[in-house]
Amino acid sequence: MKFAIVFFPTVGGKNGELTPTQYYDDGLAIAELADRLGYFQLKLVEHYFFEYGGYSPDPTTFLAAVAARTSRLRIATGAVIPAFTHPVKMSGQLAMLDNISGGRLDVGFGRAFLPDEFDAFGIPLDQSRARFDENVEACLRLWTEDDLTWDGTFHQFGPVTMLPKPTQQPHPPVFVASTGNLDSCRTAGEQGRNLQLIASVATRETIQEALGVYRRAWAQAGHTPGTERIDLSFPCFIDEDREAAYRAGEYVERKMSEKMASAVSAWATVKSDQYPGYERLASAAVGNGAAFDERVKNNKVLAGTPDDVRGQLADIAEWYGDDITVGLSVFSGHLPRADVERGLELFAKHVAPTFADDREPR
Incomplete structure (x- = not known):
């Protein structure tokens, strides 16, 4: 089991919240600490306009700064949105980032889900x-082919040869971001793409079914068993004092719920067959953080003392497999940087060693 950290800003600079400059400065310092502590990866979202993720309209910009300040930490988009960017532009940005980082880039592609965006x-x-299917395929071919002529439904170009090509050959590891949609997971497995799941928003049964579909599709398509990568993300709040961890978690989850409610409010009047059931998001988001203890009990949130979190991760390994990367969502901007850093140090010292894979150098 590997451990990553996830940045998901839910601040907007109002009422004493972090300004963008403060968020980026704190985030870069946290990234440097994560690199020193031996975390595997740092992942950042792409969102626009709202305080729900809006400090990160272009994760590649921030990740380039992370790459310059770290030496081992892998950097990951979690995820970039192909529908919003021309594939020539997106493939070039990501290839540059892979080169700048010395081949440490993991590329997560997502479909987005906010109507306002x-x-x-x-x-x-x-x-x-x-658009997702076409533009991801175009990016992959721009990375791996010369003199590419593309005659798609949404974009036409060429012949062009993208420079630079990625450092990692034939291209960086590619992930599909999903909340557990079975069709998406099946397709990702068939195509030999890795998987990013936000495990905190789905039930244990939903995640297990999605992983089963994905792993079977991977094997049936003839991809080498055990070479797939699966990232599962969970909010994480750790402290020597369980009550302090819970207070921090309840506060951050409540703020996240408030910010998400605004971002998804358009779903109250929007419906799309591309997003079945999403029209319920507008009402579901309100009060999402209320039953914090229940979310911890169901391992949707990691919280408590190091012993508590070790127990949760043992359950997660049993439920989903011990060959996963667990992403710890630790930096929303609502907790002081010192608290985030202390939590990362506690986790690295008292939790991560229990699950270390002796076959891996990290």
């Missing part, structure tokens, strides 16, 4: 899946 880019929600 699609409206701003002039992209119909109902084109979400088709």
